[in-house]
Amino acid sequence: MPNHPGTSTQAATPQPGAPVVEIDGLCKSYDGRVVVDDLSMTVRPGEVVGLIGANGAGKTTTVEIIQGLRHADAGRVRVLGLHPHRDAARLRPLLGSQLQSSALPDRMRVGEAVALFAQPRPGAPAPDSDALLERFGLAYRRRYAFGSMSGGERQRLFLVLALLNTPRLVILDELTQGLDPTARRDVWAAVDQLRDVGTTVLLVTHELVEAEALCDRVIAMRDGKVLAAGTPAELVRRFAGAATVSFTWTPGDHLDLARDLNRLNRIEGVTRVRRNAGRVIVDGDVPVIAHVGAWLAASDQPVPPDLRVDQPGLEDALLTLLDSPRAA
Numbered sequence: 001m002p003n004h005p006g007t008s009t010q011a012a013t014p015q016p017g018a019p020v021v022e023i024d025g026l027c028k029s030y031d032g033r034v035v036v037d038d039l040s041m042t043v044r045p046g047e048v049v050g051l052i053g054a055n056g057a058g059k060t061t062t063v064e065i066i067q068g069l070r071h072a073d074a075g076r077v078r079v080l081g082l083h084p085h086r087d088a089a090r091l092r093p094l095l096g097s098q099l100q101s102s103a104l105p106d107r108m109r110v111g112e113a114v115a116l117f118a119q120p121r122p123g124a125p126a127p128d129s130d131a132l133l134e135r136f137g138l139a140y141r142r143r144y145a146f147g148s149m150s151g152g153e154r155q156r157l158f159l160v161l162a163l164l165n166t167p168r169l170v171i172l173d174e175l176t177q178g179l180d181p182t183a184r185r186d187v188w189a190a191v192d193q194l195r196d197v198g199t200t201v202l203l204v205t206h207e208l209v210e211a212e213a214l215c216d217r218v219i220a221m222r223d224g225k226v227l228a229a230g231t232p233a234e235l236v237r238r239f240a241g242a243a244t245v246s247f248t249w250t251p252g253d254h255l256d257l258a259r260d261l262n263r264l265n266r267i268e269g270v271t272r273v274r275r276n277a278g279r280v281i282v283d284g285d286v287p288v289i290a291h292v293g294a295w296l297a298a299s300d301q302p303v304p305p306d307l308r309v310d311q312p313g314l315e316d317a318l319l320t321l322l323d324s325p326r327a328a
């Protein structure tokens with residue numbers, strides 16, 4: 001269920017800029033099987049952080065511990081400077097969540113759901129359900145029953161409920177699972193709006209395209225451990241394969257061609273230059289695209305109209321990373 005507002009009237013007052021989530025050495029086992037293994041991570045204010053990994057990597061367990069829904073076996077977890085269990089009453093009003101298993105009774109109307117979940121918090125603006133329903137395209141649905149809504153509308157309603165009490169941290173777990181591409185785009189746009197207003201978001205997903213579209217930073221998990229963390233651009237730089245620039249190149253004669261290929265080979269970051277069916281194909285790291293572009297612009301030939309750039313993305317980087325051999 002989204003948001004379970006607590007009853008405490010006290011709000012946490014973490015230092016400005018202090019991490020919203022701080023986890024150090026978190027461990028969790030079920031029936032003797034380790035599913036979160038010495039995990040450390042941080043989420044800073046205003047970040048949209050993606051927790052990604054294959055099924056069973058331990059993502060949901062981690063966010064459930066963050067929300068105080070499960071106990072950690074070991075490690076230190078602080079959310080807005082608070083302990084998820086000891087300070088649960090203070091923490092709950094500061095969190096908004098849409099969990100993997102979110103559901104409402106079929107007959108509950110949208111208007112009833114927002115009335116049920118709206119819990120004014122001292123020091124925070126009063127919940128403005130009208131504005132939120134409007135913002136997420138649900139204003140006209142107030143009288144509709146949950147059971148009559150499409151998957152995309154339900155997810156947008158869960159976002160409204162998660163945001164209703166102006167939370168300091170929003171946790172979204174598999175937000176777009178099962179949605180069609182249009183509904184998914186709508187939900188992505190809604191998450192983008194959260195970033196624009198500076199809301200801190202922890203987004204659990206195994207959709208790498210979604211992580212690239214939405215996240216400022218990504219934490220990749222496997223077997224309960226952090227495999228890598230960084231901005232999408234950093235992860236692409238570290239783990240993605242080569243970028244490729246290709247074009248048709250017709251200098252005056254073979255000597256000119258040999259000279260040009262030789263020059264291309266010497267450009268910083270180029271790993272290989274090939275010729276295939278009249279095209280020149282240059283492989284290298286991602287910045288090589290700009291270098292080859294500059295070389296073409298400075299050459300005495302017209303810039304080839306069939307210039308093509310194939311640039312690896314976060315998906316390539318993370319597939320390489322997640323498919324890498326496990327430690328023995």
Ligand SMILES: Nc1ncnc2c1ncn2[C@@H]1O[C@H](COP(=O)(O)OP(=O)(O)OP(=O)(O)O)[C@@H](O)[C@H]1O
Pocket residue numbers: 030031035053054055056057058059060061062206
């Ligand atoms: N209550 C539980 N009792 C026993 N095992 C559990 C329990 N909850 C989760 N697990 C197991 O712990 C492991 C991690 O599950 P978790 O749901 O945290 O992973 P996940 O990365 O979120 O996966 P998914 O993407 O499939 O949701 C899985 O093998 C799962 O079967």
